[in-house]
Amino acid sequence: MDLLIFVARILPGDAGQRIDDGAVLVSDGRIVAAGHRDEVEPLAPPSAERVSFPTGTALPGLIDCHVHLAFDAGPDIAAAVAGENTALVLGMAARAQRLLDAGVTTVRDLGDRAGLAVRVRDAIAAGHLAGPRILAATVPLTIPGGHCWFLGGEVDGERSIRDAVRRNADAGADVIKIMVTGGHLTPTGPGMWDSQFGADEVRVAVEEAGRFGLPVAAHAHGTDGIAAAVAAGVTTIEHCTWLRDGGFDAPEDLVARIVDAGIYVCPAISRNWRGFAKRFGEDNAAELFDRLRWMDERGVRLAAGTDTGVPGAVFADPVGALEVFAHVGFAPERIIELATVDAAAALGLPDTGRLVPGNRADVLVVDGDPVAGLAALRDVRLVLAGGRPHVPTTAALRST
Incomplete structure (x- = not known):
């Protein structure tokens, strides 16, 4: 047509x-x-x-580098993903259409259960469902009892890591996700700034993913986890909030290594960013948000992602998450660039992100x-x- x-x-x-x-x-x-x-x-x-x-x-079309279609933005994510597969897939399909309604044409799904995002991805690609193009990570790797363990990706040791990467590749994964640090969705696991994997273990995941031609996205809030991800040669760092022992620590030399390695950072701050100050304090919120501008000024390659699907991060408002960049002084045209041109580059999609002849429409x-x-x-x-x-x-x- x-x-x-x-x-x-x-x-x-x-x-x-x-x-x-x-x-x-x-x-x-x-x-x-x-x-x-x-x-x-x-x-x-x-x-x-x-x-x-x-x-x-x-x-x-907008590109969202960090979503979770399996999550329903409700208060109990673990319970939401524990249901029967067919019902979960139907919910994921409906949420994918909401993203399309909001102008999002490509998403990277960074963690589901049983690789269900692949089923939604393939149905959309075949024209059976309306939705954005999906790049699926399937089941994220984590330690026993670690961040998002309830998705089924617990690993322990080199052999286990390699086996998990291979299972994801066999399931049709487009990217491998590894939880290098803890996260707030799993309060019973390590703290957000605590490392779950060291550089050698992350390197095993990167090496095994490379055998299948797959990039690696590293969830890393803590500075030590960020350092491990950089040393291992991951493709993107998710969140990158520079936490250490409940405070902030962002060494200039580590930022320089991120820049030199060409690693993209996806801050993945959800549309609930305005409530961060209420939960963690005004000073912590200001420090976190200022790090966006600070990284950009130092040449870190940023790409837009919204963590849509986590509690309160609904699928109909990606713009609400992008507005955090405006809050710290990014111009609207630069924010649009982060959600189009730069996001496409971060995901390795050379025919996407610009309206030029020959590109995907x-x-x-x-x-x-x-x-x-x-x-x-x-x-x-x-x-x-x-x-x-x-x-x-x-x-x-x-x-x-």
């Missing part, structure tokens, strides 16, 4: 780029052209469907200008995921 979209403006991808009175031509799931209307319209065949958004903006059309204010990203009018048009309903955008 050929589709020609007319908009008031196009944000092709990189911050600072803008085309007024624009048009995007899509054919067979790919972008044919994106530019000024007078240049693009003559390229469309007479049979092309034409849609117009006179006050709208076209930009690349992941297109988001919103009313208004998101460069003038991120709130415009909530007014979704049309989403194309791999060229498939999807029109969200107002009710869907308000749901959790």
Whole structure:
């Protein structure tokens, strides 16, 4: 199908780029052209469907580098994932559609039970379900009783780590997730800043994943865990909150090693970031959020992720999570870049994240200008995921 979209403006991808009175031509799931209307319209065949958004903006579909489709954003995640597989898959499929409703066209699912995200991924890819493209980690590796042990990924020792990586690869994983430190979702396990794996153990996971051509995402809140992940050569570090013994410690030399290694950091701060100060104190909240700007200033490659699915992090509001970057001084166009261009690079998707000829047709059309204010990203009018048009309903955008 050929589709020609007319908009008031196009944000092709990189911050600072803008085309007024624009048009995007899509054919067979790919972008044919994106530019000024007078240049693009003559390229469309007479049979092309034409849609117009006179006050709208076209930009690349949003990319969320850190979600959990198996989690329901409720207060008891462990109980939510303990149910029967079919019911859990149906819930995951519905949550995937909510993300698409909100303009998200690619997600990296960083941990489920029994590899169920692969089933949802394949159903969406086959056109049986509406949803974003999914990169699935399947079952994350953790220590016995460690962070998110209830997902079934407990390992102990080199042989166990290698076996778990192989099982995930055989299940169709796109990425391997390892819980290098503890986390707040598992209060009975190690603290958020406590290490669960040392550098040698993480290196085993990276080595085994490499045999299958898979990247490794390392959950690491603690500074020691961050150091272990960097030494082991992971692909991305999730959270990277620089905790040590309940405080903060961010050594400049370790930050420099992250930059030199080209490791992407996905802060994965959920839309509940405003409540962080109530839980952990104003000073701790300010320190955590300031680290985003601090890392960016030092050249750390950042990519947007929302941790959607954890308690209170509903699937209909990725923008609420992105607003933490605005809170610490990032310009809207830079935030959009983090959620498109930079996120695509972090996930190793060279044909995604920009509206350029030949790229996958992941297109988001919103009313208004998101460069003038991120709130415009909530007014979704049309989403194309791999060229498939999807029109969200107002009710869907308000749901959790």
